[in-house]
Amino acid sequence: MADETKSQSGQDGADSRPRAAGAGSKVAEKPAAAGKPAAEAAARKPAPKPRPKPKPKAPPEPPKAPEDQAPPDGMELPKMVTAVQAGAPGAVQQVSYWVGDWTVIVAVDRLLDVMRFLRDDDSTSFDYCSDVTAADWPPREKRFDVVYCLYSTRLRHRLRVKVRVGEQDPVESVTQLWPAADWLEREVYDQFGIDIVNHPDLRRILMPEQWQGYPQRKDYPLEGPGELLMENPQDWLRVRNLPDEAGAGADADVEIE
Amino acid sequence: MTLEAPRASTTQFDTDELVINMGPQHPSTHGVLRVVLKLDGERVIDADCVIGYIHRGIEKLSENRDWTQIILLTDRMDYVAAATNNLGYCQTVEKLMQIEVPRRARYLRTVLAELQRIASHCLWLGTHAMDIGAMTVLLYAFREREFVLDLFEEFCGARLTYNSMRIGGLPLDIPPGWDKKVLSFCDLMEGKLNDYETLLTNNRIWLKRTRDVGVISGDEAIGLGLCGPPLRGSGVPRDVRKDEPYAAYDELEFNVPLGTRGDTYDRYLIRMDEFRESIRLVRQAVEGIPEGPIMGKVPRLIKPPAGETYHAIESPKGELGYFIVSDGKSTNPYRFRVRPPSFCNLQGLKRLVTGHLVADVVALIGTIDIVLGEVDR
């Protein structure tokens, strides 16, 4: 097993590009791994041993989460944004505008207040929860953006609400406001491992019940023996990133399969 | 059939609760959906959907493909409506890059999307009717779907996974004479729709099986996040094509059919009306196709600036949303998220089936029109 993992680490080290490590990985990975000589590749592997392994993609510098662009000067804030700023004072940390979408960034501890206001207030009236999802920005201390896409079927406007949370921070579930969030939050938990509290039924949804690790995180190993990925991808990460195998920084080849 | 609310708790002495697994290998779960049903006699008291059997990690996969390659992956989500998936994705990227799509391309996209809606609804109609036991409608509907597939084949060479759009426009212009064929298909389809309706709409058994089955109120449907025909069946006037127009929809005339009772029969009628609206849209769009280029000004290297956006379109199943984050540096998206309408509609299944009979479960799975490729991604 160990040999196998090492030889595979070779190719993997060459481009620590993320790759879907879904249920199919077991079959898909092995033939791919056989290709490259282990040693050469292992030599190029950086050694970030702590768990939040630096971002996967552009090794030279971690991709900073792009700034949430502020609305251009002179642009008037729409009523829904001003209403939430007034309705939940201090909760909105930042307002952002990009290609026509408005986003409010909210403190995680005030999330439920803001959401309740957004749903119940007449000027916002966001009765429809389109989507709940997240994005992972590993080097950041609060690495996850949890994004709620809201829509109002009465006023026909959209707003995104975003909270930034760290790995251990709990996020209050919004299922009590929108039952629609049930499966969406389960998926966020399933794919990112974000701790959603007060969720009625927090289980894995897309991945098998006994799956270890959270596939949509950027540090999730993209290749490797399926059994190990299934049992404990973090072990696989450690094996792959053993210090003695560390070499120069990996190049940033973005290989497309 | 009276719709009684699920009993709060069965009496403690009740012993004949039966747990049965419907699927993942079951002829009417439309793929590999597994529904764990808890039954009291034949009445469902609880249902739990187990999904993920064909989870392929398309979201994760897309984060490692360049922007154009992802179009191909979107085909594989709702594989019975691949063109609308392409459309939603391309429009999201165009929104991120602020690319102007030429008018001709927008019209053609509308034609493709509406043809796709007809094909998808054909498949829905056939399988839904088959689930309820009307086997002939299945073959009729598939026969007409075949014509749509022929049109697509002529347009892009593929019959199921089309890869039919590009960021900024379309890869190909329509072949000569294609528009005539589309129009004659529209005429044909209208006649065939009457055939379907003759077989089903006023059929007493069909009415008995669908009327007052799976009733859901508008507010509840909104709360559950239902979208598309299930939401409109409850009388909520929500159609992305109308509310947030894209492609050429703001220049075309169409109605959004709405239900009144929110039951399976209403959802059936709505989809039948949507067939007609789609035909109307296709006619208008085909007749109004302007001359001009089919590709906008797209940089050779597609690399949207850093930023994120959420964009939704009305796929045959409902609101198909794409949430895409670009870090502005690489040639692939940093985060690619699909808001699949089937996923959100399937979430409502538990609410719909509770209190109904086992036989209704198949009718209700049919009525929400799921494609597991999209649910699991």
Place this chain on the structure above:
Amino acid sequence: MLEITPLHYSLLSAALFMIGVIGVLVRRNVIIIFMSIELILNAVNINLIALSDQLQDLAGQVFVVFVIAVAAAEAAVGLGIIIAFYRNKETVNIDEIQIMRW
């Protein structure tokens, strides 16, 4: 032996009757006890039919019709009771059915 008289039918009936009685006494499954009762009723019916044939009197057959009606009623009510009981006590063992209320 070769001459079949009503006595033969009576003996057959008696033997079947005894089997039924043994079933009632020996088995503890209520359903099987009910079935034994059906056997007993059938034993009686055989007797009635045989004698009806012998005496050329239809009264025996009429009686059998009534017995069948009674058996149907008995089965319906008896099995209803069994179902109701099973639902509450999860047993059909007659030795466990000994309390008058629950």
Place this chain on the structure above:
Amino acid sequence: MLETIVVPLAKIVVLLNAVLVAVTFLVLMERKVIAWAQSRLGPMRVGPYGILQAIADPIKLILKEDITPRKADKYVFTLAPIMSLVPALVVFAVVPFGPDPFYYLSDINVGLLFIISVTSIGVYGIILGGWASNSKYPLLASLRASAQLISYEIAVTMTLVSVILTTGTLSLVGIVEAQREGGLWFAFVQPVALMLVFIGGLAETNRAPFDLPEAETELTGGFHTEYSGMRFSLFFLAEYANMIVISAIVVIMFFGGWLQPFPNVPALAFLGFVPPWIWFIGKIFLFLYVFIWIRATLPRYRYDQLMALGWKVLIPVAIGNLVVTGILKVAL
């Protein structure tokens, strides 16, 4: 000796073979008719226009592996298909194909009751098949099926009583003769009864729209989900043999059995050149065609609706029909 043993035996052999062959071709007919209804061609590969498919299908079924699930009750599992087929075949003992004793095996004076009682035994095959499979879906389906069969049996029997009331005989030959003497098929005398028996017959043979016991989209395969090979084909045979039985009953009771249309009208006497048994079989196949046609057209009832139809519509109407028949009989 010849009269008491050889001739009946020969008749039995001919009859059984005829029924079984008819069943195989009935399956082909069903596939073809449904295919045409659905603008398809149906089986075309085996023989000209797929005619030999009727032979290929049974061969395939017989050659298939016959699986017994490990946890099944082996004896009952084997017994169930037999219990389902035998009653369906036994019924043909009293079905008259023509007016002379040559055309039937026996004409007993309780013929109709015999048919009713024997078909009521067929339900055991279904219940036991579902139970012995030791699997949930078949069990559910078999409970459904047996409840369905028993319910509709009541309606059908009740309706047939009103026909008996009209004829005053339980003998099938007698019933047909009564129609000849009356000059009218009972379809015209008892139209309500005809509808009831036909609907009840659809339900009793588990045909669409009452094919719940084998609703493949709901219960995957119904009570015979776990069956395969020869044992499955026995169930299959039983179902189609039952279709023929029900058609035969309808034809005998309401469409004059072997009689030509309007047997007493002299203008139609030329129809007499067609032998009686051809009339009989032709009428049976006409009804089989209707069975298939209905299957291609209608969706399926739900279980509770089916029971409601049986108990709340068919049985009251049957009783009403009986009462009206009785009153008319006394009054006229």
Place this chain on the structure above:
Amino acid sequence: MAEAIVFWTLAVLILGLGIAVISARSAVHSVLFLVVNFLLVAVLYVTLNAEFVAVIQVLVYAGGIVVLYLFVVMLVNLKKAPERYADPRRVPWTGTLLAGAVLAEVIAIGVYSTVSSDGAAATGGGLGADTPFSDCGSLVSCNTEQLGWVLYTSYLIPFELASMLLLVAMIGAIVLAKRHL
């Protein structure tokens, strides 16, 4: 001769199946033996010229009542042996002896009565001379008609009472078995 063969075959089978009914391990098997038993009893009725009763036996007993039993057996399907608990006060073999005594008594009476008298005379109160079936001759040819006649004349009141009984039983069974009225 033929009658004897038929009788003895049937008798042996009926008794054997009766024993099987009460001794089968599985309740479903018991029910199956019961069905076959009833069918054979119906055949016995046919040999005794009671065709109508025979058919009714098949229709009602085998096709109806026993299906009901089968239903109940399946509903309370006990994978575990249903007889695990025995009341300590139970003395089954005494009961069997008692039943044997009853059988012996019946045999004694039977033997005694055959020896002492030459069969009861056919003094039936069956068919009066005014029945429309007096031309039927024996019971054999039109058993059903005659039985119907008797049922609806001499036994009309019991017949109606039986229908009341069935109605009551039906309602009773529904009330008992339905949980939520």
